[in-house]
Amino acid sequence: MKGLSQLLPVSRTRSQSRLPRSCSFSEMEYTDAKPRSHHVLSKILMVAVLTALCIMILRQPSSFHSISPFSRHEPGVVHVLVTGGAGYIGSHAALRLLKDSYRVTIVDNLSRGNIGAVKVLQEQFPEPGRLQFILADLGDAQAVNKIFAENAFDAVMHFAAVAYVGESTLEPLRYYRNITANTLMVLEAMAANNVKTLIYSSTCATYGEPEKMPITEDTPQFPINPYGKAKKMAEDIILDFSKRSNMAVMILRYFNVIGSDPEGMLGESPKPELREHGRISGACFDAALGVIPGLKVRGTDYETADGTCIRDYIDVTDLVDAHVKALDKAEANKVGIYNVGTGKGRSVKEFVEACMEATGVNVNVKYLNRRPGDYAEVYSDPSKINLELNWTAQRTDLLESLRVAWRWQRSHREGYSAPLAMAF
Ligand SMILES: NC(=O)c1ccc[n+]([C@@H]2O[C@H](COP(=O)([O-])OP(=O)(O)OC[C@H]3O[C@@H](n4cnc5c(N)ncnc54)[C@H](O)[C@@H]3O)[C@@H](O)[C@H]2O)c1
Numbered sequence: 001m002k003g004l005s006q007l008l009p010v011s012r013t014r015s016q017s018r019l020p021r022s023c024s025f026s027e028m029e030y031t032d033a034k035p036r037s038h039h040v041l042s043k044i045l046m047v048a049v050l051t052a053l054c055i056m057i058l059r060q061p062s063s064f065h066s067i068s069p070f071s072r073h074e075p076g077v078v079h080v081l082v083t084g085g086a087g088y089i090g091s092h093a094a095l096r097l098l099k100d101s102y103r104v105t106i107v108d109n110l111s112r113g114n115i116g117a118v119k120v121l122q123e124q125f126p127e128p129g130r131l132q133f134i135l136a137d138l139g140d141a142q143a144v145n146k147i148f149a150e151n152a153f154d155a156v157m158h159f160a161a162v163a164y165v166g167e168s169t170l171e172p173l174r175y176y177r178n179i180t181a182n183t184l185m186v187l188e189a190m191a192a193n194n195v196k197t198l199i200y201s202s203t204c205a206t207y208g209e210p211e212k213m214p215i216t217e218d219t220p221q222f223p224i225n226p227y228g229k230a231k232k233m234a235e236d237i238i239l240d241f242s243k244r245s246n247m248a249v250m251i252l253r254y255f256n257v258i259g260s261d262p263e264g265m266l267g268e269s270p271k272p273e274l275r276e277h278g279r280i281s282g283a284c285f286d287a288a289l290g291v292i293p294g295l296k297v298r299g300t301d302y303e304t305a306d307g308t309c310i311r312d313y314i315d316v317t318d319l320v321d322a323h324v325k326a327l328d329k330a331e332a333n334k335v336g337i338y339n340v341g342t343g344k345g346r347s348v349k350e351f352v353e354a355c356m357e358a359t360g361v362n363v364n365v366k367y368l369n370r371r372p373g374d375y376a377e378v379y380s381d382p383s384k385i386n387l388e389l390n391w392t393a394q395r396t397d398l399l400e401s402l403r404v405a406w407r408w409q410r411s412h413r414e415g416y417s418a419p420l421a422m423a424f
Contacts, residue, residue: 036216069106069129073152077129079103080194080327081153083138083186084160086113088126088268089254091121092261093157093320098125100324105151108160111139112271116416120265125156131317138182150190155197155327158186160373164277167203168227181228182236191241197330198238199323204255204312204339204378206232213345214381217253217337248330255341255380256314257319258278259401260408267408268316269415280311280348281402285409294364302376308382310345312379315395318342325389341380342393351371351398358402359410 070079080097084090085106090113094104098121106118118133125131136143140158161179162168168175183200190198205228207220218354223229235251242249258281260267275286286292300307322340327365356363385391395401 008300016357022213052220067133070103070132070151071268073154074103077101077103078154078327079105079152080148081105081107081151081156082114083107083156083158084201086110086115086118086133087159088270089316089319090157091117091157091266091315093132093159093323094121095124095261096317096320096324097157097267098131103129104131105134105147105153106131107134107136107138107147110135111137112162112274114269114416117266117269120326124265138185139177141185145192146187148193148195150357153190153193153195155199155330156190156329157199157201157323158183158197159201161201163203163227164274165225165227167274167277168225170172172226175230176233178399179227180237181232183234187238187241190247191245196246196332197251197327199236199252199330200235200325202231202235202251202253203228204253204341204380206235206253207378209375210324213377214379215339217339217384225269242335246332248332249335250326250330251335252322252326252340253338254319255314255339255378257316258313258319258398258405259315259395260405262317262404264404264408264411265279267405267412269412280351281355281405284352284363284402285359285406288355288359288361288406289409294366295352296366296368297352299374300367301370304347304348304376306349308348309374310340310347310377310379311351312343313351313398313401314393315401316340318391318393318395321394322385322391323387325391329383329389334342336388338385338389339380339382340385340391342381342396343380343382344396345377345379346398354399354402358406360397 009176068348080102082090082094082097082104083106085094085104086108090106094106097104104121108118108123121131122133123260132355134147134165136147138144160182187198189195204215205225206223207215207219208222208224208228210219212219221232221235224234238251240250241247256279258279268282270282274293275282278286283292297308299309302309304310319340322338326336326338352365354365382391382393
């Protein structure tokens with residue numbers, strides 16, 4: 001109570017002291033009274049109108065919204081999700097798909113790919129509804145589910161992967177998670193969102209060390225490194241799932257991929273830290289550019305014509321053509337498994353000589369002992385894909401493939417971070 005009696009005088013004093021002002025204020029209030037109530041009324045009216053408008057907009061059919069073209073199916077337009085589309089093969093596939101009027105969404109975490117490759121594609125196809133890029137990790141279930149829920153895909157080309165045999169022996173768990181577990185995640189998202197066509201990037205590494213050459217699709221698969229095993233497991237998951245669904249599946253097992261876009265827009269540009277795991281063409285160009293001191297050829301005493309290993313080199317332009325044909329021929333309830341190679345083996349020595357000719361640089365070559373785990377000969381029998389998909393490798397001139405790739409390398413010494421003008 002004491003407190004209250006102490007407070008009361010204070011408030012009274014305040015109101016007293018404000019009295020004269022309050023009078024004049026009440027006058028003003030009076031004169032203002034009508035317009036103010038109008039003001040409040042009009043505000044209420046406006047809120048009501050806006051609310052009604054919002055409800056109307058929300059109730060409109062979807063076409064009323066400015067919805068992204070990527071989120072709805074459109075008759076005559078095939079929307080392909082290209083995972084790993086910022087990488088070497090994925091970017092070439094995206095280019096081909098865009099040229100063929102497909103709608104493309106690239107999902108990549110840029111761990112190994114290049115945003116520069118995506119920019120090149122965006123510059124070529126800036127029209128709305130042609131290409132979108134989503135930065136996401138396929139190991140992130142929430143992100144993957146959101147992507148599938150918000151986009152209307154008709155098909156998936158699943159390229160994204162870590163893809164170095166040597167690295168896989170050092171970091172096997174990374175390979176099983178990135179390749180096998182992520183493929184499972186993609187498959188689950190496809191199933192949940194009714195996406196019915198999958199073109200899967202597999203590899204000849206799933207065959208291991210076959211006793212007989214050439215390798216056919218019936219050659220038993222006994223992979224010998226975590227990379228090959230992770231891809232084989234992913235294949236098995238896809239095959240098991242396809243038995244219980246009406247999905248259209250194409251599994252393409254590539255041999256050694258080389259070359260680049262003949263128009264010079266795209267090339268192969270692994271991150272510098274991955275060069276040590278790199279592939280022979282990258283190493284050869286690096287040696288020609290002086291980035292590394294020279295080339296090491298391991299093994300000169302194999303039972304081959306010149307003693308070096310034999311491999312089947314497939315040009316990336318032919319490879320992406322196989323993907324488009326596979327997509328075109330993919331049928332519900334069916335699985336197609338195909339080797340993608342030229343069917344012709346080339347020796348490492350032959351490759352190195354072609355590389356020197358293409359670059360015009362006399363690369364320093366060191367011939368060393370065999371590397372454990374390397375097998376003498378690996379080449380494909382591509383008759384199944386020839387017959388069933390009407391696909392044959394067209395760019396079988398090794399020298400020409402390397403010349404094309406070298407042009408891009410020479411004009412992009414810093415990879416995609418260099419100015420994109422071609423210097424030839
Ligand atoms: N290059 C070859 O000779 C060869 C041979 C056989 C099979 N393959 C297969 O082809 C596919 C593409 O290989 P590439 O040579 O273009 O490799 P790459 O490294 O150039 O491209 C792979 C892309 O996948 C992305 N990626 C990796 N993990 C990801 C993740 N968790 N989430 C999102 N994006 C991710 C990378 O950032 C990269 O852009 C791979 O599946 C590979 O196993 C390649």
